[in-house]
Amino acid sequence: MIGKKTGLLMALLAVCMLSSTVLAKDTLQQSGKGIKIWFDTGGPVGETYNTIVQHGAEQAAADLGCDIEFMYSDWSPQKMLENFQKALAAGPDGIVVMGHPGDDAYAPFIKEAVDKGIIVSSSDTELPNLMEKYQASGFGYAGVSNYARGKALATEAVNRFGLKKGDRALVWGLKSQPTRGLSSKALIETLENSGLTVDYMEISPEIDKDASLGTPVITAYLSSNPDCDIVIMDHGALTAQLENFFRAAGIGPDEIIGAGFSLSPATASAIKAGYVDLVGDGQPYLQGYLPVLQIVLTKRFGFSGLEIETGGGFIHTANIDLIAPLAEKAIR
Structure with missing residues (x-):
């Protein structure tokens, strides 16, 4: 299994490899073009935390050229499971979940998705057992322990x-x-x-x-x-x-x-x-951006799941002036 300390580096290396591949064809392309992703942001529409997650995912979709559909679960584990079934029925290329319901609750639905060739990746809250089982199929994690x-x-x-x-x-x-x-x-x-x-x-x-x-x-x-x-x-x-x-x-x-x-x-x-x-600071913007990148990497190039630690230390009076402008833009 790829460790959290090396996951981000490998993701960046993967992006560089993709860039080299496209440049070799003398044509710049968006590697996510035509890929459809459903993404559960976890919270309600407009809530502070999941809005930052959503902004990260939107930026990844814009950078990579994929299509993205957002779901909102009001932080309810039951609604997350219902949203997953809704996404599953739509048949996208990939689904991003938040792990609040836990491994056991998600297990039968994620198995069905993987069996149908849908790539599933997780954000914010770990699903360690499911990641171990489906990492080779692109199941990754972007978040914190x-x-x-x-x-x-x-x-x-x-x-x-x-x-x-x-x-x-x-x-x-x-x-x-x-x-x-x-x-x-x-x-x-x-x-x-x-x-x-x-x-x-x-x-x-x-x-x-x-x-x-x-x-x-x-x-x-x-x-x-x-x-x-x-x-x-x-x-x-x-x-x-x-x-x-x-x-x-x-x-x-x-x-x-x-x-x-x-x-x-x-x-x-x-x-x-x-x-x-x-x-x-768990840097939720990355928890939105990286799972979208994960699905594109797996769909286009067969990369396995990356486990990426997004924790960014602590914010307090000594460093808030540096970070506050980014908070206003819902990036930090």
């Missing part, structure tokens, strides 16, 4: 902010989901191993779909737990709402440490305003 990203954010928060035994943390996440939930589990375990008292709340399906609905939930928690030292949102759209949540709870800048995942214009503004202090 959910457990690793949770552990990394919690470790960075503890070290950066000097959190210690007895401090209280809130983790608001999706622990119930098979693979996606590993991020929440890692956050909790890492904070508890550092001696913190950790409260956990599961994100409801309604709030998962529309993060603004979380305001009364978080304000009630903060009212009941005035000793909370850090709030971590294991969800990009909830992270984007942190400033609104804190304001609604009567909490000013830098009174509580705010942390989460994924950049957006609202999150960038909240970092500058002192309401969000640390963001783990």
Whole structure:
């Protein structure tokens, strides 16, 4: 299996090889011309995180010349499965999924797709068993290790902010989901191993779909737990709402440490305003771009699946001015 550290390099080398092939014919061509891809962006139309994923996929489709159809699942694992069946019925060349439903739930549908010659690749959340089984058929992954990203954010928060035994943390996440939930589990375990008292709340399906609905939930928690030292949102759209949540709870800048995942214009503004202090960046633009490239590489040239780690470190007050203009364009 191709490792995450080498996957991106190999993808770039593949692009160079393709360029050499076309140049040898003295004619520049778009290698994705005529290829049809259905892509599940995961969230609802217009939500911050999956909009960045979609922009990456749109750019890849424009660069490669392929046709792309987007699906929206409101972050519902059940709807992701329904959308996959809809895409399967349309008979495209490739389908991009997000792995929230898990290996077992997807297994019969992806088997049917592969048996029909449809290339399937995954984004955002791993499907390790299915990738192992179908990697030779082009099943790749562009994203982060959910457990690793949770552990990394919690470790960075503890070290950066000097959190210690007895401090209280809130983790608001999706622990119930098979693979996606590993991020929440890692956050909790890492904070508890550092001696913190950790409260956990599961994100409801309604709030998962529309993060603004979380305001009364978080304000009630903060009212009941005035000793909370850090709030971590294991969800990009909830992270984007942190400033609104804190304001609604009567909490000013830098009174509580705010942390989460994924950049957006609202999150960038909240970092500058002192309401969000640390963001783990999985670079979702690449999670849109690379699966489209994967399907084209497999369809045109028989490349097997690439496993590419898109994690891009942390965003905070020291580097937000560099990255914020890209957030405004929904690239970072």
